[in-house]
Amino acid sequence: MMDGIPDIELPPRDNNRRETLKTIASAITGSALLSTLPWLSPLKAAPAGKSPSDKVRLGLIGTGSRGQYLEEHLLKTPGAEIAALCDVYPPHLQAAQQKIGKPVTHYKDYRHLLDDKSVDAVIIATPLYLHAPMCLDALAAGKHVFCEKSLALTIPECKAVARTASQSPKVFQIGHQRLFHRATLYALQQVKAGDLGPITQIRAYWHRNVNWRRPVPSPELEMLLNWRVHRKYSAGLMTELASHHLQVANWFLDSPPLACIGYGSINYWKDGRDVFDNVNVIYKYPKGVSFIYDSLSSNRFYGLELQIMGPKGTLELETAKFYAENPPPAPGIIQLINQIERGTLESVALADRSWVPDLKKDTKGTPLPEDPDHDDGTGLSMAAFVNAVRLGEKSPAMIEHAYRSGVAALMGVIAMEEGREVAWPGGYA
Known part of the structure; x- marks a missing residue:
């Protein structure tokens, strides 16, 4: 049991899909989160x-x-x-x-x-x-x-x-x-339980090194097969990728963004496309919370991540881990062994630095439960x-999620294209 959500014991992998879904659904929907x-x-x-x-x-x-x-x-x-x-x-x-x-x-x-x-x-x-x-x-x-x-x-x-x-x-x-993602549901429960304290910032990035342009058998198929790189048919990285992370930000903050600003460019794939291959957007949410997003398609070193931060810890939802801001210290003997291995036994310093770099304290993190079949x-x-x-x-909530994430992604596109702050346009009623 973790924070009110029952542990999920899945049937053997060779069992049929019906039993697997029934078991997962039973555990998740039996939790206190179901009402939300x-x-x-x-x-x-x-x-x-x-x-x-x-x-x-x-x-x-x-x-x-x-x-x-x-x-x-x-x-x-x-x-x-x-x-x-x-x-x-x-x-x-x-x-x-x-x-x-x-x-x-x-x-x-x-x-x-x-x-x-x-x-x-x-x-x-x-x-x-x-x-x-x-x-x-x-x-x-x-x-x-x-x-x-x-x-x-x-x-x-x-x-x-x-x-x-x-x-x-x-x-x-x-x-x-x-x-419907198991680790994300657990992360939401941690937020509601106060394990992070109040959310103070969300950061997300999605980096790829890939050309969206596909080879076409004949020129007349260009728009059909390469619609993602043409603004008439696509809004590029914001709707294809950022919309996922914006949906989670709206969900965990229980609010759409109030406004956003951003910059975008085509700085690598200069092949006639007219959607940005590099985007950077900051969204303003209630209570002074910011969501900082960037995405590019010319470098994949950092991959993708969504980081939800508060004074007590950080959730990384793509790697499905929780990092405590102040993790409990290791037992004394383990600390001593670690110091010996690193050659950092304490000594009396004649002169000491006046500051300590703010490096990560919890680098291992606590894994969030995930589906063993990687669904x-x-x-x-x-x-x-x-x-x-x-x-x-x-489920009217589903329509609200669709609307908030779709509009938020397009706000970012407009902010970059028009070089201005874009405010939330209101509801759809």
Whole structure:
């Protein structure tokens, strides 16, 4: 037991997906956190049976790399049946079909898929500029919707989708898998238990050394396959990467940002792209808390991390560790051995320095419990969506998470592009 959350004993790895999900869900949703995590409650539903009425028939719109990643999880999710696929690029469509192992209906135009009365819900894993029109059309067609992050390409579109989803009787879920990530849930409990003291600052970075530009078989496919590097279709690093960390910052601080400032540049990938390859943004939150974010795509040495800091300690959520600000001292004999090994036995100094460098005291940290199968939360998020559709159980909190993270990411883009402070634009009602 850790801070009120029961330890999770998972079944053997060769057990089926149904039992694994049921065991994890039972432990997490049995905790004191459930009342603040309503999007987890569908996981408590009885496992899907073999009856057709227990099956949720899904249409997958967008079968690129992310769509196929979600597809792999859906194929292991009890109660889920992929009934239709949609993509305008045949190679992606064919690859997705091969994973299913049996023929399903194919569509090139997503609107034709929405006309399919046998499809209960859609999974949208398309380029960002298509999220808003597809979500709005799907909700209008009476479909339940799971949409990959970030919510939309513009703030007005974010407002429109969030407003429509809140008024619809259908389930709407955003693809922020950290909402279902075991270590992140434990970290939230530590924050609520006061293990950090009040949050005083959050820092996050996501560094890669990769060119988003992909080789294209023919010039007319440039915009289709390389949409991430074109501002007309993408908002770049802020929506593709920063939106994940912004969602967690908003969640742990229980507030959207008040305002932000930032700088961005294209300082390495000079290949005709018009989205930044280097971004630096500072967000202002209530009570004087700042969230400092940077991302670049020309150096991966530091990788990615999200650090939540308070006077008592630091949580690093990507490496899933807690670092105490004042860790308990080691037993005397261990200290002595350490000093001998380092050759630093205390001696009387004739002259001593007047300051001591502020180096890390706790460099080992305490690991947060993680899923032994290394699920980043995507598996549970798929199970929660499918069960929410089975139960007809909406979670308005999910819409708020989608809206806050989507808008916050776009605030950063506007701040960098226009060289000004950007204030929170208000809610979507």
